[in-house]
Amino acid sequence: TQLLEQSPQFLSIQEGENLTVYCNSSSVFSSLQWYRQEPGEGPVLLVTVVTGGEVKKLKRLTFQFGDARKDSSLHITAAQPGDTGLYLCAGIKGGKLIFGQGTELSVKP
Amino acid sequence: EAEVAQSPRYKITEKSQAVAFWCDPISGHATLYWYRQILGQGPELLVQFQDESVVDDSQLPKDRFSAERLKGVDSTLKIQPAELGDSAMYLCASTAGTGIAGELFFGEGSRLTVL
Numbered sequence: 001t002q003l004l005e006q007s008p009q010f011l012s013i014q015e016g017e018n019l020t021v022y023c024n025s026s027s028v029f030s031s032l033q034w035y036r037q038e039p040g041e042g043p044v045l046l047v048t049v050v051t052g053g054e055v056k057k058l059k060r061l062t063f064q065f066g067d068a069r070k071d072s073s074l075h076i077t078a079a080q081p082g083d084t085g086l087y088l089c090a091g092i093k094g095g096k097l098i099f100g101q102g103t104e105l106s107v108k109p
Numbered sequence: 110e111a112e113v114a115q116s117p118r119y120k121i122t123e124k125s126q127a128v129a130f131w132c133d134p135i136s137g138h139a140t141l142y143w144y145r146q147i148l149g150q151g152p153e154l155l156v157q158f159q160d161e162s163v164v165d166d167s168q169l170p171k172d173r174f175s176a177e178r179l180k181g182v183d184s185t186l187k188i189q190p191a192e193l194g195d196s197a198m199y200l201c202a203s204t205a206g207t208g209i210a211g212e213l214f215f216g217e218g219s220r221l222t223v224l
Contacts, residue, residue: 004151033212042113042200042215043152088151096165097142097213099151 003027004091004100012106016078021103023089024071030092032065032072037086037102079107111135113216115201121222127189130219133182134203140164142213143176143186144200152200158184191223 007022023032031050035043047056049065049072056063060083062075072089084107089100114133122128134141139160144152155174157165160181169176173192178184188195198220202213 006151040217040220042202042218043213044215045212048212090151096154096157099153101151102149104149 003093003098004089006087006089006100006103008103009101010104010106012108013079015080015107015109017107019076019079019105021074021076021087021089021105022071023073023100025091026070027091027093028069030069032069032092033090033097034063034072034074035088035090035099037088039085043086043088076105079105081107081109083107111214113201113203113214115199115216115219117219118217119220119222121224122191123224124193125190127187128191128221129188130186130199130201130221132184132186132201132216134184134201135205135214138203138205138214139181140204140206141178141184142202142204143184144202146198146200146218148197155186155199188221191221193223196221196223 005024031048033048034046036046037043047063052067052069054065060077064073087103090097116131120128141158143155145155146152155169156176158178161178174188176186198218200215200218202215204211204213
């Protein structure tokens with residue numbers, strides 16, 4: 001059983017569409033990070049959210065940390081083919097970084 | 110731009126053979142991690158080093174896996190003997206400081222295929 005559950009696991013959309021990826025847990029995390037990983041590469045950090053209810057925007061990406069610090073979401077507006085990749089949420093708990101299983105996003109032109 | 114270096118990028122081996130992966134973290138980064146990522150899943154922590162000391166190896170299968178960071182700089186992860194289920198991407202990451210409150214910088218990984 002994953003401590004962090006991501007949904008959906010796979011998402012295939014057309015360029016220009018909006019999408020939301022969810023990261024849920026029954027545990028509280030001191031902070032949560034989102035990474036993006038391209039095939040054959042290591043994950044790259046996109047954002048860290050620390051405060052419950054926090055919202056951070058990174059160009060077309062909006063990240064939200066749940067009020068209870070148990071869940072998070074990533075919203076992408078007007079997706080582009082360059083957004084294709086594996087999106088990973090990771091929670092910091094007890095000094096460890098625990099990853100979700102990832103959401104594989106494919107954006108078709 | 111400073112990067113985490115890993116080698117080899119790809120390794121194909123037969124089961125029961127020994128394999129070794131090497132990682133050179135970003136200069137000055139005290140904390141080093143080895144993660145294993147099975148295709149289609151998120152990375153799972155195998156071992157964490159603080160300088161040359163092991164901080165957490167609770168998820169490392171110690172009957173066949175070993176890791177060392179003798180001088181507190183580069184690190185080696187060894188598997189002996191390799192099993193079919195060890196096929197995965199082995200990722201090394203480093204971070205400045207003593208914790209993981211900040212950003213983990215990952216290498217490109219070492220892809221292992223066990224036949």
